[in-house]
Amino acid sequence: MKFPPVEEQMAVIERGIVDLVDRQALQARLELSRTEGRPLRVKFGIDPSSPDIHLGHTVPLRKLRDFQRLGHRVIVLWGTATAMVGDPSGRNKTRPALTREQVEQNKQTYRAQVGAVLDIANIEERENGEWFLRQSFMDCIALASRYTVARMLERDDFQKRYKERQPIAVHEFLYPLLQGWDSVELCCDIEIGGSDQLFNLLVGRDLQAQSNQTPQICLTMPLLEGLDGSQKMSKSLNNSIGVAESASQQFGKLMKVPNELLAKYFLLLTDTPTAVVEPLVQNPLEAKFALAAAIVTGFHGNDAAMAARAEYDRVHQRGGLPDELPEWSPNQDTRRTADGRVALPTGIAAAGLAPSTSDARRLIQGSGVRVDGVVCTDVNAAFGQGTYVVQVGKTRAARWIIRD
RNA sequence: GGGCGGAUUCCAGAGCGGCCAAAUGGACCAGACUGUAAAUCUGGUGGCUCAGCCUUCGCAGGUUCGAAUCCUGCUCCGCCCA
Numbered sequence: 001m002k003f004p005p006v007e008e009q010m011a012v013i014e015r016g017i018v019d020l021v022d023r024q025a026l027q028a029r030l031e032l033s034r035t036e037g038r039p040l041r042v043k044f045g046i047d048p049s050s051p052d053i054h055l056g057h058t059v060p061l062r063k064l065r066d067f068q069r070l071g072h073r074v075i076v077l078w079g080t081a082t083a084m085v086g087d088p089s090g091r092n093k094t095r096p097a098l099t100r101e102q103v104e105q106n107k108q109t110y111r112a113q114v115g116a117v118l119d120i121a122n123i124e125e126r127e128n129g130e131w132f133l134r135q136s137f138m139d140c141i142a143l144a145s146r147y148t149v150a151r152m153l154e155r156d157d158f159q160k161r162y163k164e165r166q167p168i169a170v171h172e173f174l175y176p177l178l179q180g181w182d183s184v185e186l187c188c189d190i191e192i193g194g195s196d197q198l199f200n201l202l203v204g205r206d207l208q209a210q211s212n213q214t215p216q217i218c219l220t221m222p223l224l225e226g227l228d229g230s231q232k233m234s235k236s237l238n239n240s241i242g243v244a245e246s247a248s249q250q251f252g253k254l255m256k257v258p259n260e261l262l263a264k265y266f267l268l269l270t271d272t273p274t275a276v277v278e279p280l281v282q283n284p285l286e287a288k289f290a291l292a293a294a295i296v297t298g299f300h301g302n303d304a305a306m307a308a309r310a311e312y313d314r315v316h317q318r319g320g321l322p323d324e325l326p327e328w329s330p331n332q333d334t335r336r337t338a339d340g341r342v343a344l345p346t347g348i349a350a351a352g353l354a355p356s357t358s359d360a361r362r363l364i365q366g367s368g369v370r371v372d373g374v375v376c377t378d379v380n381a382a383f384g385q386g387t388y389v390v391q392v393g394k395t396r397a398a399r400w401i402i403r404d
Numbered sequence: 405g406g407g408c409g410g411a412u413u414c415c416a417g418a419g420c421g422g423c424c425a426a427a428u429g430g431a432c433c434a435g436a437c438u439g440u441a442a443a444u445c446u447g448g449u450g451g452c453u454c455a456g457c458c459u460u461c462g463c464a465g466g467u468u469c470g471a472a473u474c475c476u477g478c479u480c481c482g483c484c485c486a
Contacts, residue, residue, distance in 0.1 A: 167481075228431075229442085238414095238432075256441045285440045316441065335453075343453095359433085362448060368434040379454085393434060394441070 002037075003071050006030045012066050016059075016267050018195040019220040021202065026217045029189060039073040040189040043216075045128075045179060046114070047079035047087060048106035053113040054240035055295070056224040056233035059268045060192050061117040063221055067190075068119055075124045076114065077182055078107050081132035085175050087200075113243045116299055128182050143177050146210060147203070152176070155199050180204035188216045195220040224268055229258035247300040248323065251308035252395070254292035255316075259284040262291060270294045321389065321397055328352075328398045341382040342402060344369070344390075351400065353392040360392075368393050 003009065009030050020026065033040050044064050046057075064074045083103045114120060152158060152173050161168050176199060183191055183204035191201050198220050205215035223232045226239025233240045241253045257265055262284060266277040272294065280287045289309065296305040307323075314320035328351035330336075335346050348360035348369065360369075367375050370391040371383075385404040391397040 227441095252441060254441095259440080259442045262442090284442065285438095288440060288442080312441090313439090316439095346453095354433095356451065358451060358454080359449075361454075363434060366434050366448060368448095 003030075003034045003039075006034065009070050012070060013063075013219070015066075016221065017063070017219055018222050019198055019218065021198075021205075021218040026190070026219075029217065033072075033189075039071055040067070041073050041075055041187060042067045042190045042192065043075045043077055043183060043186055043188040044192045045077040045079050045082070045182060046110060047083040048103050048110050049079075049083045049087075050235060051106050051109050052235060053110055053243045054233055054235060055243070055269055056226070056240065058117050058243065059224050060194060060221045061114060062269070063192055063219070065118055068122065073124060074118065074122075075126060075186055075188070076118070077186065078110075078125065078127040078129075079179075080104070080107065080127045080129035082128055082175065082178050082182075085171055085178060087175055087179075109244075116243050126186065128178065128185075131181075131185050132178060140174070143181060144174060146207060147177055149173075157196075157199075176200045176203040177207070180207040183216050184208050184211050184213060187213060189214075190217045190219060192219050192221065194223050196223060222264070222268060224264070225261055227253060227256050227258075229261055243299060247296050247304035247308040248311050250296050250299065251292045251305070251312055252316075254295060255288050255312065257288065257291070259288075262287050265291055266294075270298075316394060321391070322395065325389070325397055325399045326351075327401055329401045329403065337382045339382075339384075340404065341384040342400075344371070344376065344381040344383070345379060347383070347400060348390065348392060351390070351398045353390065353396045353398055363392055 006027055010027065013026070014020065029040060032038075042064060044060055064076075068074050080100075080103050083106075084100070111120070153162070155176075158168055158172075160166075179200045180203035182188075184207050188204070188208075191204055193201050198218065201216075201218035201220070205218065208215045225231065226233035226237060227241070228237070228239040231237050231239060235242070241250055245253075254265075262281050263277055266272050266281070266287075267274070270291065272280075272290075277287075280290060292312075293305050293309060296308055300308075311323050315322055328347075330342050330347070330350065334342060334350050337343055344364060345357045345360035348354045348363070349357040354360040354363055361379050363369050364377060364379050364381075367377050369376055371381070372389050373391075383400065383402060385402050388400040388402070389397065390400055
């Protein structure tokens, strides 16, 4: 196995990172790996606790890919056991517990999505259920005895919650120990995580040292803010861009990234060199197009990215229609007016363009609804036999086919 | 085990007998503007057969002409003492 010179490796590794504990040890270990021809074992734990991966998750995954390209051994550790405990990092609430079935299901969908970033044929996949699901309660006690309450409470998340009188369940104290123990089981050289993971990663060092292993190097990546520009990207906050979303969805959402965040998105989600990014960001619109194209190409290929761009131009810059226009026709349950026509609010709700008739009415009154391209503000409008294109806002539209 | 405090619409958080579908902020949606689905500004955000009607303020009862607001019990949660 041939590895690039340490200097070169360091440059790749350090791009975009937050913490590195510690830098000298990393250099030394890279040196050693080079002389011995031994790849370093780089672990990344994923708790399959929600069904989808978004761009925020891809930040550490991309760093793993860097390691993979440098020739090192990437270990993806599925937290099948830890997902059932729930990581307290960055949380102000206890996570809901998951069943084994949910975890297994999530893992399957995750796996496919991880493959969009990593060369999945070339990684080591493990599950911490391998050891934790077999251990006894006494093993758990033994593990718990390795750390003190005071040290746990040092942790920012816990301190905050404690001060704010939020509940902290006892099992949440166990989480960092489980994660740290994984590193012992896997003999990790390096562990990667989000910057909120630093505490957990450091616990791994302590446990490794106690087990006579060389403590792992801890490397953290920034947390990616979501489209709202302030909170961490998260599906439940509805500010995320999913890996599995369509090209046009991704493209559109990327155009929504706040201007201030552009440079960060480039740094963490693309390979574009900083020297190119800096001048580019001066023109936010162009930068956004470039960003969206780069990311969408990565997940869907060049053609899909071009098509998404073309659709964006048409829909948003010229007020045109999206590529895919769903069709809708009334059925027996659809309420009709006295003369047998379909009232506009009723139809909008029935066609799924708005959550309720009341909401549809408001949209109509707020001139957010167009029929065949013409704004309609008449709440009492109704349509008989024919075909109509009904648009709600810029992105929601349907072709109504009313046969009678 | 004892004492105290709390549960409000998507979230946070006002309201403490009628003026409450419920302040304010966030989030979200729509509109204007900008070759940005950014920023800024404006409007909206329980449902409906919609100038009216119906259902919401932890759950179940009760007092009252009238309750998110008062009383009783229950459930869940936080804090303090042991």
